[in-house]
Amino acid sequence: MTTTAVAPDMALRFYRYLWLHYRRNWKGTIVISVANPLLFLVAIGAGLGTLVGSGNATLGGVSYLAFFAPGMLAAASMQNGMVESAFPVSYHRMPGRAYPVAVSTPLEPVDVLHGHALFMAVKVAIGAAAFCAVMFAFGVAASPLALLALPAATLTGFAFAMPVTAWAVTLPDVRPVQTLFKWVVMPLYLFSGTFFATAQLPDALGHLVALTPLWHGVELCRTLTLGTATWAGSLGHVAYLSVMALAGYLVARRNFRRHLHP
Amino acid sequence: MIAQATGLVKTYPPRDRRSSPFTAVNGVDFTLRRGEAFGFLGPNGAGKSSTMRMIACVSPPTAGTLRVLGMDPATDGRCIRARIGVVPQDDALDSELSVRENLLIYGRYFGLSQQVVAERTTGLLDFAQLAEKAGERVEALSGGMRRRLTIARSLINEPEILLLDEPTTGLDPQARHVLWDRLFRLKQQGVTLVLTTHYMDEAEQLCDRLVVMDGGRIVAQGSPAELIAAHSTREVLELRFGIGEQAAAVEKLRQSRTGDRIEELPDRLLWYTAEGDAALAAAHALGLSPVTALVRRASLEDVFLALTGRTLVD
Numbered sequence: 001m002t003t004t005a006v007a008p009d010m011a012l013r014f015y016r017y018l019w020l021h022y023r024r025n026w027k028g029t030i031v032i033s034v035a036n037p038l039l040f041l042v043a044i045g046a047g048l049g050t051l052v053g054s055g056n057a058t059l060g061g062v063s064y065l066a067f068f069a070p071g072m073l074a075a076a077s078m079q080n081g082m083v084e085s086a087f088p089v090s091y092h093r094m095p096g097r098a099y100p101v102a103v104s105t106p107l108e109p110v111d112v113l114h115g116h117a118l119f120m121a122v123k124v125a126i127g128a129a130a131f132c133a134v135m136f137a138f139g140v141a142a143s144p145l146a147l148l149a150l151p152a153a154t155l156t157g158f159a160f161a162m163p164v165t166a167w168a169v170t171l172p173d174v175r176p177v178q179t180l181f182k183w184v185v186m187p188l189y190l191f192s193g194t195f196f197a198t199a200q201l202p203d204a205l206g207h208l209v210a211l212t213p214l215w216h217g218v219e220l221c222r223t224l225t226l227g228t229a230t231w232a233g234s235l236g237h238v239a240y241l242s243v244m245a246l247a248g249y250l251v252a253r254r255n256f257r258r259h260l261h262p
Numbered sequence: 263m264i265a266q267a268t269g270l271v272k273t274y275p276p277r278d279r280r281s282s283p284f285t286a287v288n289g290v291d292f293t294l295r296r297g298e299a300f301g302f303l304g305p306n307g308a309g310k311s312s313t314m315r316m317i318a319c320v321s322p323p324t325a326g327t328l329r330v331l332g333m334d335p336a337t338d339g340r341c342i343r344a345r346i347g348v349v350p351q352d353d354a355l356d357s358e359l360s361v362r363e364n365l366l367i368y369g370r371y372f373g374l375s376q377q378v379v380a381e382r383t384t385g386l387l388d389f390a391q392l393a394e395k396a397g398e399r400v401e402a403l404s405g406g407m408r409r410r411l412t413i414a415r416s417l418i419n420e421p422e423i424l425l426l427d428e429p430t431t432g433l434d435p436q437a438r439h440v441l442w443d444r445l446f447r448l449k450q451q452g453v454t455l456v457l458t459t460h461y462m463d464e465a466e467q468l469c470d471r472l473v474v475m476d477g478g479r480i481v482a483q484g485s486p487a488e489l490i491a492a493h494s495t496r497e498v499l500e501l502r503f504g505i506g507e508q509a510a511a512v513e514k515l516r517q518s519r520t521g522d523r524i525e526e527l528p529d530r531l532l533w534y535t536a537e538g539d540a541a542l543a544a545a546h547a548l549g550l551s552p553v554t555a556l557v558r559r560a561s562l563e564d565v566f567l568a569l570t571g572r573t574l575v576d
Binding site for chain 2: 009013014016017020021024025095096097098100101102103104105106107108260261262
């Protein structure tokens with residue numbers, strides 16, 4: 001479907017709806033997106049972490065809190081990216097919900113996608129900003145580069161959000177989403193270098209982990225926060241995550257059109 | 263002429279590898295005239311909603327040509343949708359938002375300013391008899407109120423065509439009559455109404471012209487009176503018999519009244535005749551003793567039965 005009479009704010013019209021809708025529903029998600037990661041940060045980083053000696057070489061010579069916090073930032077952003085996409089997209093695409101309503105007006109499916117993607121990015125960024133604020137308050141940032149951990153974490157979340165969006169718009173109900181969280185999100189969360197250095201894993205497993213997107217997010221956020229980032233390493237991580245987001249976006253464009261204007 | 267279709271086809275791709283493509287609309291032609299009320303009548307699965315979705319530019323036709331408001335939905339979907347109103351069967355309101363917020367959101371989709379939406383909201387809520395509910399959440403509204411709100415919402419862009427998919431399905435009789443009254447007023451204001459229904463009384467009440475659909479095709483079209491005149495007798499005699507007696511009665515009637523059409527339904531038989539009372543007298547003269555007998559005017563239900571051999575609402 002081509003786009004005659006494109007108004008630049010078409011996507012924003014849907015974006016503003018999502019904020020209005022969120023105003024009525026924020027209590028349900030604020031816990032998982034903001035409070036949960038912060039509790040983890042305090043309990044594991046500042047609490048349990050004191051049991052881990054800061055001279056531990058696998059941590060790169062920093063305290064466990066400093067090692068764990070940026071990893072947790074990336075993992076929490078991944079989870080936020082998935083939570084912001086999987087449930088809302090599969091919910092709003094149902095008959096009688098927001099997507100079918102919006103695409104019966106001058107909005108095209110792609111406008112709905114853009115509006116919702118922007119909303120996801122902003123929500124992930126807000127969660128990451130809250131986390132960064134607390135992380136910096138703990139004195140974890142070792143370099144001005146640490147400020148870049150915020151866009152890095154947002155990119156990490158968005159890289160997960162786009163493919164999940166492309167998938168969720170095809171779902172007839174939300175049940176597969178729960179499977180996703182059990183079998184994809186949890187293992188990534190635990191094994192992508194959030195809680196421990198992947199160098200500690202057996203070689204084969206370590207290489208496997210280095211292929212996973214969350215590992216790239218964790219490494220990016222961690223090296224920026226600790227000031228150990230290299231141009232080559234960081235650009236590699238950014239490229240990986242950007243390609244993932246872009247690929248997801250392109251599939252989502254097609255799926256939105258197919259499923260919303262069938 | 264406000265919309266025209268020629269040889270319109272809609273085939274949906276298979277849902278999964280095991281299923282095959284499904285053709286919901288199989289070559290239909292129709293012309294909608296400005297200011298009329300036009301109905302698509304047919305049972306569930308006849309292709310009514312699929313046809314409506316194509317007119318609404320939310321489902322591209324698989325084949326055939328379609329023009330709406332002089333434009334091609336394949337290229338001008340946005341422009342067409344900006345000038346039509348849609349009342350979906352499932353209301354599609356945000357039940358967590360207030361009545362006013364639902365109108366605001368919808369108005370914004372059309373690019374209307376907050377001020378314009380606020381002005382129109384007042385008039386529309388009066389029209390929908392919901393002025394007192396403006397601040398309430400939609401979840402607190404009854405089914406009839408929600409449907410009226412959906413109609414109010416569909417009018418926010420002052421549409422030239424209003425598409426209504428099964429507008430009164432699921433409503434109680436009183437709510438239906440309120441809704442019919444509102445739709446009649448809209449028609450008087452010059453809005454073209456296009457509706458689907460499987461209720462013959464609704465089609466007779468509201469539609470100037472209608473098409474009868476069955477199995478993805480149009481099987482008849484005309485005004486309700488024309489269709490009845492063309493496909494039914496003026497009156498119908500409905501007879502109910504005791505258990506097990508109907509078959510014998512049908513046999514007897516068909517032998518003695520070879521010129522008349524007699525339809526057997528599971529619970530009663532329908533005798534198509536110009537004079538119902540005379541037919542009833544004839545039945546008694548044949549020695550038949552029905553449990554109940556009813557003479558009524560022929561309706562679109564009879565038209566549908568004559569055309570397809572089936573009743574509309576099973």
